[in-house]
Amino acid sequence: xxxxxxxxxxxxxxxxxxxxxxxxxxxxxxxxxxxxxxxxxxxxxxxxxxxxxxxxxxxxxxxxxxxxxxxxxxxxxxxxxxxxxxxxxxxxxxxxxxxxxxxxxxxxxxxxxxxxxxxxxxxxxxxxxxxxxxxxxxxxxxxxxxxxxxxxxxxxxxxxxxxxxxxxxxxxxxxxxxxxxxxxxxxxxxxxxxxxxxxxxxxxxxxxxxxxxxxxxxxxxxxxxxxxxxxxxxxxxxxxxxxxxxxxxxxxxxxxxxxxxxxxxxxxxxxxxxxxxxxxxxxxxxxxxxxxxxxxxxxxxxxxxx
Amino acid sequence: xxxxxxxxxxxxxxxxxxxxxxxxxxxxxxxxxxxxxxxxxxxxxxxxxxxxxxxxxxxxxxxxxxxxxxxxxxxxxxxxxxxxxxxxxxxxxxxxxxxxxxxxxxxxxxxxxxxxxxxxxxxxxxxxxxxxxxxxxxxxxxxxxxxxxxxxxxxxxxxxxxxxxxxxxxxxxxxxxxxxxxxxxxxxxxxxxxxxxxxxxxxxxxxxxxxxxxxxxxxxxxxxxxxxxxxxxxxxxxxxxxxxxxxxxxxxxxxxxxxxxxxxxxxxxxxxxxxxxxxxxxxxxxxxxxxxxxxxxxxxxxxxxxxxxxxxxxxx
Numbered sequence: 113x114x115x116x117x118x119x120x121x122x123x124x125x126x127x128x129x130x131x132x133x134x135x136x137x138x139x140x141x142x143x144x145x146x147x148x149x150x151x152x153x154x155x156x157x158x159x160x161x162x163x164x165x166x167x168x169x170x171x172x173x174x175x176x177x178x179x180x181x182x183x184x185x186x187x188x189x190x191x192x193x194x195x196x197x198x199x200x201x202x203x204x205x206x207x208x209x210x211x212x213x214x215x216x217x218x219x220x221x222x223x224x225x226x227x228x229x230x231x232x233x234x235x236x237x238x239x240x241x242x243x244x245x246x247x248x249x250x251x252x253x254x255x256x257x258x259x260x261x262x263x264x265x266x267x268x269x270x271x272x273x274x275x276x277x278x279x280x281x282x283x284x285x286x287x288x289x290x291x292x293x294x295x296x297x298x299x300x301x302x303x304x305x306x307x308x309x310x311x312x313x314x315x316x317x318x319x320x321x322x323x324x325x326x327x328x329x330x331x332x333x334x335x336x337x338x339x340x341x342x343x344x345x346x347x348x349x350x351x352x353x354x355x356x357x358x359x360x361x362x363x364x365x366x367x368x369x370x371x372x373x374x375x376x377x378x379x380x381x382x383x384x385x386x387x388x389x390x391x392x393x394x395x396x397x398x399x400x401x402x403x404x405x406x407x408x409x410x411x412x413x414x415x416x417x418x
Numbered sequence: 419x420x421x422x423x424x425x426x427x428x429x430x431x432x433x434x435x436x437x438x439x440x441x442x443x444x445x446x447x448x449x450x451x452x453x454x455x456x457x458x459x460x461x462x463x464x465x466x467x468x469x470x471x472x473x474x475x476x477x478x479x480x481x482x483x484x485x486x487x488x489x490x491x492x493x494x495x496x497x498x499x500x501x502x503x504x505x506x507x508x509x510x511x512x513x514x515x516x517x518x519x520x521x522x523x524x525x526x527x528x529x530x531x532x533x534x535x536x537x538x539x540x541x542x543x544x545x546x547x548x549x550x551x552x553x554x555x556x557x558x559x560x561x562x563x564x565x566x567x568x569x570x571x572x573x574x575x576x577x578x579x580x581x582x583x584x585x586x587x588x589x590x591x592x593x594x595x596x597x598x599x600x601x602x603x604x605x606x607x608x609x610x611x612x613x614x615x616x617x618x619x620x621x622x623x624x625x626x627x628x629x630x631x632x633x634x635x636x637x638x639x640x641x642x643x644x645x646x647x648x649x650x651x652x653x654x655x656x657x658x659x660x661x662x663x664x665x666x667x668x669x670x671x672x673x674x675x676x677x678x679x680x681x682x683x684x685x686x687x688x689x690x691x692x693x694x695x696x697x698x699x700x701x702x703x704x705x706x707x708x709x710x711x712x713x714x715x716x717x718x719x720x721x722x723x724x725x726x727x728x729x730x731x732x733x734x
Contacts, residue, residue, distance in 0.1 A: 135636060139528045140537070146525075147544045149604060153559045156570050160562070171573050219452035222445035229438035234449055241460040244715050247707020249694045250466025254459070270459040273452050304444040333552035336668040340695060355554035355673065362561060362676050382568065389558045393551065400550055404543055407550075411612045 161386035168382050184387035201349040204267055205331045212272040212327040220281035221308050242275035252340050262343040277323050280413050284319040322410035325403055354392045470705035490705045503689040506682055511663045518603045522610025530618050545608025557673030560601055564588045594679040614648050621647035650730050661721040664713045686710055
């Protein structure tokens, strides 16, 4: 593509010398601005989190820390409930991802087989929840009747089967695993499970990686279910704790001072709040660049049908 | 057992259930797990929809509560809170679509013009990032940017002498509406480019060459080759998004909640949460949820029909 653009430039004599158009400059400028809207806010919060309380209150901290101190972080790490919540979130996410992948494979592999009798029926049964949900109140009553309210499992079990992820995996099985490979295994007398374990799964590592990430990030970031199902502090995942913390601070600002609120009256001092934000964001921000390509792959497979 | 299995898809043979079970019992065994899960956690919730047609009293349960036909629906359509939530949901979803839908297309076209692959890669990585952050984080960071007195944006503007007093980006309903929408666009724009970029790479290179021979410039190429090349992706995604006009994201709405903006922030998810859950009006909450679900299904089916009528691949 790059070469072609150059040729196009060359066909226009006046611009042949400078390979760099004004339009290129504009595009790069726009993209740089957009990127900075994604970076600067986090940089600012990071800088705030390691600055002194006074400097932040005097509004002297912008893009570089002042009176560098890590006391806010030591407070966060000393807060047992925060650290517990972080560990708890990791555990829930891991269990969720593992179980989710098992369920996903159990659904996608049989449904990827053309010959499966009753395939249409099973596909229908497994796809309906994607389009028609009973809504939050009936779900709440159901979880209540299942005795799952305020249990760790209410954050895991209702969501481990995901129609969307199943579709992605099924599409992958159908499009990338050559039928001939499986057939020859059947001829050698392998059973369905052996084919799955010895042939299909080893060939599906990329999609397994991708979907595991979808599951993990999905669970890690979601917290709406906490609002309905979780009561006690020890069962809250870290994102919900951050949400409560920020909401609490905002409520106290707008309640006590109206539109022109100040930092002095905030329940959670800004620096501590910034440290909490970083504490919660950093796991994703650190692992994200390494895993990005898997996400992109998954998004493309999913687009084939879904 | 496996000899005849699936080797000849072109020959339509009716296998009996007996031989199918004998051949594929392991596959059915695998299916048991997901099917059991959807039955226990999805289908089992459907009977709860009865509440929408009942004067449901939690103490009495389903058996003890009286059936009232469509009276709950009549009641919610007269309820100003509901009509406000409905209106807000539809308006904000349409605005989301209007502002948010073109952005990834424009971005993808711009990214496609980039010649420095390193720069392109870094740009993409950065632009995808917001998609992977929870609304809790985005909300928290947004307040750090936009608080009237202490937010970074306001502080910088005041220091530069452009404004005297902080702009209430998130603390006044009209400002809030704009900020809320733009943050939504910002969050989804990078990730949204992926499908368009994929579609662009599959455009036949000869078309561009023909263009160059005809002396087309960059904009003409974009207009006559790239855009038509991703037309079907655009149409499919647009229709898919139209099907979500009834949706409502509790996390996104609550992340930007504060007392000054409730006029606009009050949307269907909030209604269900506050009335249905908080105030214990289960029947109303269920009715609104059912209404939302049904309209959603109808919209998806309609979208699918439209897509197929336009000659695109359907969604179902």
